[in-house]
Amino acid sequence: MTRTVFSFLRLGLLVVLFAGSPAMAQLPSLKLSEDKVEAPQEETPADKRKRLKSWLDEWRGQVDVLDKGVAPPAGITPDEVASRRADLLLGIFTAENTIRSLDTADILKQSIAQAKEENAKWKSFDKPGPYSFVLHDELRRQQEGIATRMRAYESAVNMFERELGKRQDEIKKADEVVRRAQETADRAAPENVDAEVWRLESAKLKLRALSSAAAMLQHTSDNTRLRTASAEEEAALLKRKVAALGTETAFPQQDLDHLQHSTDERRKDIAKELNGIEKSQQGTIADRQTALAAVEALKATPNPTDADKAKLAAAVDRVQGLDNQLESLANRVEITGARLRFLSEYYEAQKSRKTLLTSQSAADRTEALAALQTQLARASAFDSLVDVRRNSALSAMQEQESRLTSLPPDSPLRPQIEQLLGTLRGDLDAVERFGQDISGLHLDIGRWLADSDQIAKSMTWGERLSGLGSRIAKQAKAVWNFVVYRYDDKTEVDGQVTTVRRGLTLGWLIGALLFFFVAYRAGSWLLKRAFKRLVGKGRVEQGQADTLRRWTRIAMGIVLALVTLNFLKIPLAAFAFLGGALAIGIGFGTQTLFKNFISGLIVLAERKVRVGDILEVDGVAGTVTSIDTRSSTVRSFDGVDMIMPNSVLLENKVISWTHDTPVVRRVVRVRVAYGSQLRMVSTILSECAAQHGVIMKTPEPQVVLEEFATDSLVFAIFFWIDLRAKTGGSVVASDLRFMIERRLSEAGIALASPQQSFQLHADKPLRVQMDAGEVEEVKPV
Template sequence: MKPFRLLVSVCLVALTVLLTPAFIAPAAAQASLLNIVKKDNQTEDKAATDQSSDELRRQAEADLDEVRQKLEENAALQPADAAAAADKEERQRLLDIQLYFRNEKLWRLNDLAALKNTASTPVDTLPSVKALGEKPPYSALRVDALRDELDTQQDHLQSLQNSVQMREAEKQFLSERLRKANEEVRLTSDKAAHEKTEANRRNQEIAELKKQAAEVELAASAADQDYLQAQISSVRQRIEEMKHIVARVLPAQALSESNLNEIRNTLRTAQDKASTEVDQVAARHAKRLAERQRLLAASKNGNDASRLAFIDQALRADSMALEGLRTLQLLEQFHADAWEQRILLLAADSTAEVRQSALNALRQIAASLNTKDKKDNRWQQIAINQENLRAIIADLEARTTSLMQGGSAQIAAEKEVLSLYRNALTIYDRIAQLARRINQETARWIGDFTGAENNESALAGLRLNDLWQTAKRVAYSVWNYELFTVEDISQADGQKITISYGITVGKSIGAIFLFGLGYWLFARITKRILALLVERGNVNAQVASVTRRWLMISVSVLLAVSILNLARIPLTVFTFVGGALAIGVGFGTQTIIKNFISGIILLFERKVRVGDIVVIGDVTGTVTNVDLRATTVKAFDGTEALIPNSNVLENQVINWTYSDPRLRREIGLQIEYGAPVRDAANIIMECAQAHGQVLKSPAPEVYFDGFADSGLDIAMTFWIELGAHTNGRRIDSDLRFMIEKRLAAAGINIPFPTRDVNLRAASPLPVTMATAQSAQESKKSDAGQDTDPQKKHDAPAAKAKQR
């Protein structure tokens, strides 16, 4: 459990380090951004920047003049053949591209210089800020106008940020195209240097122009991105200043009597306008219906048919317009109701219950505009009608254009129908705009007055919703938090282009997830395939295990590189980490790296494989595993030895099964002198041939090996095939049992060792005959001597003297 706890602790610390900037940075930025943006740049830095900008513009103007001169020279060329003419057209196209993008670059440089040189307008001088006045209470209408302008600035900032992201992706694409153009220039230059022909020279010139066009386009994109970044900086400064003003005036907003009259008059005017439009369209619709009935009753000539077709189109347009106007009336009523609730919230004499009721009403209005109920599909139908109207208008515009080209008399009718559909589309656009406005206002007002509620349950719900929104924002900021940035610098059109690759938390988590998923899938697939090979393909299980392990290592490397490339995480981000590891861990991992490389060599050379019977040093046994660091050898006594791969590679290794698993063994025995040697040899040969694990080829052989002291030496050699289920010692034992039994049955004895003892003495040896009585007396005397300790101690000496 200790390693697991350590891993959890490290992950928690890393998560804390990652999340701390996400929470602290926004608050610190909000508190100090105004002070930072209001500080003037140092005079020397500004002068250097201005000088650099002037030099860039002058260089851009010089490059533009050079391209124009090349265009004139190319126009004056007279091609000698069709190939030269094609090359001239290609040069013209590439020079036109250069001219266009050099103009773009110069314009962007001028815009950037103008933006930097133009002093930003102080936010206090804006009309929307001036209209607020200097002292509270502030008009709620003026506060709304300031917040509208703030929303506009935020939308503008989002649009600029999206443009910067597009430019960044474009720069990466253009950098790749520039790389290919440089490669083409190199190839054409080499070819032109080896084969100096006019065609190769023109190809080299075209390749150079393509490279220059790619450089100019990349430089123009970079200049455009610099201009967008400058705009973003300016807009961000303005947004932060406006946010501080809104935060200051928002708690002190109020509605005066004149404001109330203005609001109610505006809302009443909008409702009256919608009602008037409904009446006008309804009256027109009724007239056309009457005319249609009259024409259907008359049906005199073909002109009536064209008029009927026109009326049908007009009636359809009026129906859609009427439907939209009635929805617009409903929205105007919602808008008026929402304002009435806000008036109650801002009223000084409103009680807590009144404010709570007003907030609930605002939520109901917001919910009715954002309903997802399938039965109430009013707003979905509005979107469908908008798309239908756009399709109809596009069709009518195309038809009107074709009629105008053909001089048809139906142009006036088609134009009138087109005008009716355009008016209907305008109504639906007004509906969408008003719906967005009501949604925006209700969301603002609910947020402004959420803290004023006294209803505890409602407060809990609102706080929970706020907490959920905050959690989503924090999660989004953490997911997109940029851990670090890798910059790729390339040279284009005489200037350095920097392409940034941001490594975010989300990108890192996604890469880890994809790696884990891919590793898991490949592990399952390889496990299944190798299991089938072991079951049906007679592949050794240990060989399959080692193969799978090395396959997983190779796949892990390939998978990591592929996912990093897919996530656009360059391998250069690991340069520092790799250097630090090489310095800090290099000396400590010499042996591991040495054994690892040795393992790779063993795997590819296949000198020692799983299942081989080897002798390595003092270890003899079967190879059961070739791992990254060590080779496992299982000895015949069951013990397992882990031998470092470097030892296997550097020391002498005896591999009994390297090229041939067959092994020759030998059994020796003796028979007594006088026994039939030839019969004994035949019996021994028959025993070897009868054993199932003795190979028939090479055949066993029996040798009369010599004359020994006790008998006649006979040796038998035979061959066995080494394997997992072959035990040479057991085979030797089986053969000895068989030989002993067959020789005994044939009456051939295996001799005992015999010795002849020869006694040589100068005189005859004395022989004494002892009686039974003298023997008993001798025993008693010996027993008496044993009871005396002194005698027992002196007995060995006495015996020694007698000898």
């Protein structure tokens, strides 16, 4: 026996020790010496029955005393009396169930022994195989039923174990309450002894009732394990029988005829039931017309009294109740009609199964397999319908039962609601019966398809390949028609809005993506060709063409995306889930991205900054090489690319050297010594500037005498160059300096050099002594 069982036995014996006799229960103190308590021994079932029956007699007697209104001791509140009575009823209930569980355990043990005996006695079937499909299905259904029962038993045992743990905690707390109540009774004043002893008895009673509840759970759990053992024996026997059936299945004509006959009989019964429901529906429609006429008549009553208003309200409720009843009857007509239509599915499935197992044609077997798979899919769909209808019927019944509970007993609406509840119960019954039919067919077809895998292994390679093409085509069609996304399509006609639930299949999605890809690639190729011709004709420069082509391609992608959505018939409203909080979050997260994106559009629209312009930003000068969707690239004269956000071109100070024209003025300054011929110098400088091939002739270079410096005469040559030329301004200035230096040297004009003068003040003459080697010392005389 497990540790949990021993714990409950010890607690049960503790309850027995605390219970005492009625005479002892009146004593003010009930102290027991621990050294006199013998070790607990395991009870036999007979001892348990005897103890539980004595408890039952005692508890029933106490309940009778409480029901007779015998006053409790002074100081006992009515709540305490009610709590004691509840504990007594709990003890009676659990003790009765425990006694029944003990009786059930004996029966279960006998059934286990009988199952073992049958398992040992069974050797084989009376007749050799192959055996009828009826026997195959019956034994397999029994196997599935036993497997389901065993899973339920396992779940029940786990639940009982959890409940036993909770009860054990409650027993420990109750034991502590008994101990404190004993201590309180021992120290009670004489005038409070009766009340405290009464409370002590109540605490002991609660402890014993909880122990009885734990024992009930324990015995119920043990019985569930016995049921599991019995089911295991049945499962072992069924496993042997199913193995003895073999894989070959026979389809005798008499069994098929019997199946057809039973199907016809059931069809007649269901058709009769459907006819009765339709008659009830017609009668309810007539009652509703009468009720509506009564409502109209009451509404037309001039100066209605309170009684008239009450009658009108009752009549309106009557119409509403009849509407609910009509809706319920309509649901039952739908379910019963579906049962009638689905009734022949089982017979057709058996025929497909027969073809699958007995036909010599691989094509026929493939077709039969496809038919079974289709019927399995239909059964799954009907399973979903049954779940929806069941939940709807249960919800409606709960609503009407709550409404019925809130009505007074003499309300005139009670018969109407009770009638509606009866109709709803009929609906639920029809749904459950339909669900059983669907579930049975679902399980059978699933099992048959699993068996077909074994049959497929026995086929030759030729038989397998002959049916492979159709299976591949069917699977491909199923994948192609798979619904990826569902959305609501709303259409308004004459003020009436019609909502249609549409599905986007995988095939449509693949087609749309292929269309988008091909169109985008073709459009990109055409744009590339068009801008290449524009560049070739000199209409735009290469950098500008690349930027414009990139932006045009983005716009083309957006337009193609909208066209693709229209091709798929998906409205933009289907993406409304992007709104709200999600859109706000995306907006805050991507505000910088959109800021630069819009800045790029503005830059392109204003054309104040273009590809090829020479800019100076943050002290760095360079040429704009590209203007993209988010950023632009400026290549400095050192060959380093500087990537800057487009917003910088709008918000910061930007110097453009080529905004309106790429022609800029540069200057080179020359210093000549005093005494030089100024006109000759000016002429030489002008000739040098005119001889340089990069310097523009218009405007003409200018030579000016800029300054009389302390050590030189400063001339300046102002000249203009085109920044688009391959030679930069620094190179041109360097060329000019080389030319000027050469021409001035030929003319005998010297370039000025920096000069400094010193003034020396001394009181005495300085003696200077020169030596052939070095100047050793200079000293004042």
